[in-house]
Amino acid sequence: MNIVVLAKLVPDLVEELEINDSGTGLDMTWLRLIINELDDHAIEQAILLKEKSPAHVTIMAPDIEGVDDILFTAAAKGADRMIKILGDFEEGMTNHALSRVYANILPDLNPDLILTGVQAHEDLDGSVGPLLAAFLKMPYIGYVAGVSIENGNILATKEYPGGLNAEMSATLPVVLGIQAAETPPRYVAVSKVRQAMKSSEIEEIEASELDASGSTLVERMYTPKVGEGATILEGDLEEVADNLIEIFKEMGVL
Amino acid sequence: MTATATQAPELSFSDTFYTSLFDVADGERIRTCLQCGNCSGVCPFGYLMGFPPGRMIAHLRAGRFENVLESDSVWMCVSCYACTTACPKEIPLTPGLLTRTKEEMLLAGNVPTELQDALMNSQRYGNPMGESPRKRSLWTKGLDFEVPIFKEANRHVNVLWFVSDYPSYHPRVQLTTQAMAKILHILGVDFAILGPEENSDGDSQRLAGERGLFEMLAEKNGKAFSKYDFDTIITSDPHAYNAFKNEYPTLGISYPVQHFTEYVAERIDELIPHLEENGVRRVTYHDPCYLGRANGVYDAPRTLLKAIPGVELVEMPHSRSTSLCCGGGGGGMWLDGFQWEKAHVRLSEWRIQEAVNVNADILAVACPYEPPRFEDAAKMVQGAGRLVVKDIAELLADSIGDMD
Amino acid sequence: MSTDVFVVIEHLRGKVNDISYVMLAAAREISDATGGEVLAVLLGSDVENLGSDLAANRIIYMDSPELSDFTSEGYQQAIAAIIQERNPRLVLFGHTSIGMDVASLLSVNLEIPLVSSCLTISSADGTLKYTSQLYGGKIMAEGSLSEPSTLITMVPGGYNPEDGQSSTAAEIIAVDPPQFEGLRISVKEYIEPEAGDVDISTESLLISVGRGIQSEDNIEIAEELAEAMGGVVSASRPVVDQGWLPTSRLVGKSGYQVKPKVYLALGISGAPEHTESITGSETIIAINTDPAAPIFNIAKYGVVEDIFDLVPVLTEKIEEM
Numbered sequence: 001m002n003i004v005v006l007a008k009l010v011p012d013l014v015e016e017l018e019i020n021d022s023g024t025g026l027d028m029t030w031l032r033l034i035i036n037e038l039d040d041h042a043i044e045q046a047i048l049l050k051e052k053s054p055a056h057v058t059i060m061a062p063d064i065e066g067v068d069d070i071l072f073t074a075a076a077k078g079a080d081r082m083i084k085i086l087g088d089f090e091e092g093m094t095n096h097a098l099s100r101v102y103a104n105i106l107p108d109l110n111p112d113l114i115l116t117g118v119q120a121h122e123d124l125d126g127s128v129g130p131l132l133a134a135f136l137k138m139p140y141i142g143y144v145a146g147v148s149i150e151n152g153n154i155l156a157t158k159e160y161p162g163g164l165n166a167e168m169s170a171t172l173p174v175v176l177g178i179q180a181a182e183t184p185p186r187y188v189a190v191s192k193v194r195q196a197m198k199s200s201e202i203e204e205i206e207a208s209e210l211d212a213s214g215s216t217l218v219e220r221m222y223t224p225k226v227g228e229g230a231t232i233l234e235g236d237l238e239e240v241a242d243n244l245i246e247i248f249k250e251m252g253v254l
Numbered sequence: 255m256t257a258t259a260t261q262a263p264e265l266s267f268s269d270t271f272y273t274s275l276f277d278v279a280d281g282e283r284i285r286t287c288l289q290c291g292n293c294s295g296v297c298p299f300g301y302l303m304g305f306p307p308g309r310m311i312a313h314l315r316a317g318r319f320e321n322v323l324e325s326d327s328v329w330m331c332v333s334c335y336a337c338t339t340a341c342p343k344e345i346p347l348t349p350g351l352l353t354r355t356k357e358e359m360l361l362a363g364n365v366p367t368e369l370q371d372a373l374m375n376s377q378r379y380g381n382p383m384g385e386s387p388r389k390r391s392l393w394t395k396g397l398d399f400e401v402p403i404f405k406e407a408n409r410h411v412n413v414l415w416f417v418s419d420y421p422s423y424h425p426r427v428q429l430t431t432q433a434m435a436k437i438l439h440i441l442g443v444d445f446a447i448l449g450p451e452e453n454s455d456g457d458s459q460r461l462a463g464e465r466g467l468f469e470m471l472a473e474k475n476g477k478a479f480s481k482y483d484f485d486t487i488i489t490s491d492p493h494a495y496n497a498f499k500n501e502y503p504t505l506g507i508s509y510p511v512q513h514f515t516e517y518v519a520e521r522i523d524e525l526i527p528h529l530e531e532n533g534v535r536r537v538t539y540h541d542p543c544y545l546g547r548a549n550g551v552y553d554a555p556r557t558l559l560k561a562i563p564g565v566e567l568v569e570m571p572h573s574r575s576t577s578l579c580c581g582g583g584g585g586g587m588w589l590d591g592f593q594w595e596k597a598h599v600r601l602s603e604w605r606i607q608e609a610v611n612v613n614a615d616i617l618a619v620a621c622p623y624e625p626p627r628f629e630d631a632a633k634m635v636q637g638a639g640r641l642v643v644k645d646i647a648e649l650l651a652d653s654i655g656d657m658d
Numbered sequence: 659m660s661t662d663v664f665v666v667i668e669h670l671r672g673k674v675n676d677i678s679y680v681m682l683a684a685a686r687e688i689s690d691a692t693g694g695e696v697l698a699v700l701l702g703s704d705v706e707n708l709g710s711d712l713a714a715n716r717i718i719y720m721d722s723p724e725l726s727d728f729t730s731e732g733y734q735q736a737i738a739a740i741i742q743e744r745n746p747r748l749v750l751f752g753h754t755s756i757g758m759d760v761a762s763l764l765s766v767n768l769e770i771p772l773v774s775s776c777l778t779i780s781s782a783d784g785t786l787k788y789t790s791q792l793y794g795g796k797i798m799a800e801g802s803l804s805e806p807s808t809l810i811t812m813v814p815g816g817y818n819p820e821d822g823q824s825s826t827a828a829e830i831i832a833v834d835p836p837q838f839e840g841l842r843i844s845v846k847e848y849i850e851p852e853a854g855d856v857d858i859s860t861e862s863l864l865i866s867v868g869r870g871i872q873s874e875d876n877i878e879i880a881e882e883l884a885e886a887m888g889g890v891v892s893a894s895r896p897v898v899d900q901g902w903l904p905t906s907r908l909v910g911k912s913g914y915q916v917k918p919k920v921y922l923a924l925g926i927s928g929a930p931e932h933t934e935s936i937t938g939s940e941t942i943i944a945i946n947t948d949p950a951a952p953i954f955n956i957a958k959y960g961v962v963e964d965i966f967d968l969v970p971v972l973t974e975k976i977e978e979m
Contacts, residue, residue: 367900368872368873425947425964590873591872591873591874591875591876592873594873594875595874595875630966633970
């Protein structure tokens with residue numbers, strides 16, 4: 001079974017996000033990039049499937065700063081093939097543009113199953129999974145929290161609000177938007193990643209020209225006003241606790 | 255009768271692992287284990303481990319080490335060096351057996367989640383808390399004098415003060431750091447800090463089984479050190495001290511290093527004139543595992559405490575080489591939930607109980623893990639309500655009269 | 659080109675989800691500016707009755723066995739047919755497990771632009787604009803909604819769902835389903851959440867824990883406070899993912915919408931997937947060591963403090979009362 005996982009790097013929220021001078025995007029100076037958490041889950045889910053039955057796992061990601069590390073980490077976890085997509089991505093790209101790039105490359109890889117995180121923090125124009133599925137004319141199931149294979153079909157657990165889940169079945173090939181792998185992403189020792197760096201190679205594929213139609217231009221980006229929000233209670237622990245008790249009494253819960 | 259081996263027998267995992275232990279300094283001594291049980295007996299969590307150190311060796315010799323790796327027993331180890339110190343054959347149990355076992359557990363992916371996060375954060379951000387490296391020297395903002403940062407200082411500096419993770423970021427420990435800065439300032443020490451260029455020393459991560467991560471962090475720190483011109487390193491963190499003194503040199507990174515208490519003890523005569531009495535108090539001192547047992551520094555901290563006017567220094571029954579671990583080492587800081595579920599007791603509470611038993615007003619510490627750990631424990635121990643936990647730096651700074 | 663605003667109604671197991679009413683409220687407001695009507699799009703099998711309280715001018719109702727369960731394909735083909743026939747100005751979807759699955763498919767297949775994570779829609783100088791939430795609520799993005807049509811997925815929090823409800827049923831226009839083709843997804847079964855000991859969606863006091871609780875055994879401090887106050891412990895996603903609390907306690911997109919009198923958020927940063935489910939709370943109080951945590955934007959009261967320091971003190975005081 002041929003599994004392809006699509007991963008991307010997104011701004012890490014550990015650093016304060018700042019707006020650039022033109023006010024239309026993020027200031028890249030101190031921006032730290034990190035793998036999209038749900039893509040990490042997608043990688044984990046792919047490895048879990050490979051551990052249960054024979055599969056070949058390919059990880060693909062666009063070439064921006066930090067991509068080598070995420071690809072080698074995936075290799076250290078058990079991925080078989082790593083592909084880096086070369087293109088003009090530094091300015092950021094929309095999901096429509098990225099999905100078109102993937103749609104041009106994926107048919108040659110003959111995937112049975114395409115996994116990617118169901119969304120990312122930066123998504124403004126839908127998400128990569130379903131956009132790609134539409135381009136490839138494959139069925140799509142999103143918000144998946146568990147995958148298994150049965151008789152050439154996938155079984156995916158789709159999450160709905162209220163804790164309700166649906167067991168969905170679909171015939172391969174299929175694109176799945178992962179919400180959570182069955183178990184949280186495993187830890188891989190630094191020494192194993194370093195070993196992967198020595199023993200495996202990242203392939204490179206040139207992206208076609210970026211076509212962002214379907215996405216919208218951001219005219220203004222800003223941070224929401226803080227302080228319009230909460231009244232901050234000050235004082236030492238005792239004072240604050242007393243204050244909270246007063247509020248609880250006022251609200252009638254104490 | 256000669257034995258002829260036409261084919262080397264296939265090595266079992268236990269065999270391979272056993273031989274790998276010989277690579278650790280004095281590692282071959284493991285062959286001479288008497289199975290006396292001292293190690294398992296003195297281990298603070300030995301009673302809970304499915305495989306305390308002695309039993310680990312027995313299983314190793316029986317070719318059954320897989321059993322040890324399948325259990326999560328080794329994650330109860332806090333790398334406190336008690337076993338290593340107690341072993342009559344001087345087997346390097348902590349740096350050898352226990353650490354190597356954790357390494358194997360990690361390679362197999364058998365890691366409690368809490369620890370996973372701390373390791374991931376150390377990799378990404380250079381500190382186990384997952385804080386931005388840009389904020390590493392924000393603690394300096396609370397001071398009324400400037401703390402030089404190497405990148406900006408651009409000159410020869412006498413002392414590189416390696417601040418370390420918890421002293422940089424943890425709100426409680428930042429108070430200790432500020433106290434230490436005041437002391438260096440009043441002594442007129444020519445020092446600077448690396449600030450955002452500083453990465454975790456990596457020692458606790460090493461002891462938690464992440465050798466690769468330790469080397470990566472050491473590499474980064476080594477690069478930062480080599481950029482600047484300084485004579486010696488001081489740090490308040492016994493774990494960093496241990497790393498720089500004993501581990502970094504094996505990677506080719508070698509600088510003179512002292513623990514803060516050693517450095518100030520050498521200059522105690524310059525400090526004494528500034529110290530005023532701040533009330534008469536009974537103070538007891540907790541020997542940190544990595545300053546005391548692991549590196550033999552017992553007297554310098556006591557010299558400092560005795561120099562403070564009004565301090566009556568009392569010893570707890572377990573002191574110096576028998577000191578009771580606070581539970582933070584070897585990854586213990588990041589295994590709290592895991593260890594609590596097995597033990598339902600925190601090692602730090604035993605220590606607090608001893609401090610209460612000697613009627614101490616103040617428990618003096620000299621390791622950044624300790625103020626938060628002991629303060630938390632004091633909340634849980636009966637009679638510890640009025641016990642105050644303070645780092646030696648804080649006690650010194652508190653008794654400094656009006657700053658000139 | 660029409661000026662109508664379509665709202666794709668989300669329903670599951672015989673119940674219309676809250677987000678549908680939020681979208682209807684948004685649609686009503688913006689249709690004043692477009693000069694068009696609000697049309698609810700209701701798809702399913704034998705679900706006509708679900709249209710009874712939708713605040714729309716009219717309801718486009720498509721009944722078909724292929725739509726008896728939600729699948730991205732079925733909904734995609736059905737909605738594509740409706741859009742192609744009627745060319746609405748805007749089509750609103752929920753930013754949910756239903757809406758997000760379909761909206762992107764339609765954007766590609768019909769070549770209509772898509773804006774997601776939208777909080778509010780507004781009009782300025784004759785141009786329709788979106789305001790969307792990104793990066794866990796830390797950043798807002800604004801832009802114009804292109805003509806002739808744009809698809810939008812909406813998050814809750816910008817409109818009052820009550821404004822999307824009506825006491826009178828709107829006129830139903832029954833439309834024929836298209837010829838469904840190549841459907842490859844089917845629902846095998848639904849799995850209801852474990853019958854929990856409590857239904858957090860009806861509790862009036864929730865003590866909720868997030869990543870800041872750090873480990874399973876620390877949840878004890880929240881349990882103790884809850885016990886002292888007669889409340890119930892709930893949690894955000896990271897806590898439930900770790901298995902430290904069951905799904906019945908999950909507050910969030912995949913869990914429950916809650917409307918307590920007091921929602922006490924302990925160590926919760928306030929990412930939209932969580933906060934969108936607590937906007938119904940009367941009073942939100944947040945305790946977090948990070949003064950920049952987005953939760954402080956929507957909380958009424960905040961304390962910048964370590965929950966491990968404050969909560970035990972609070973519990974003790976309440977117990978002594």
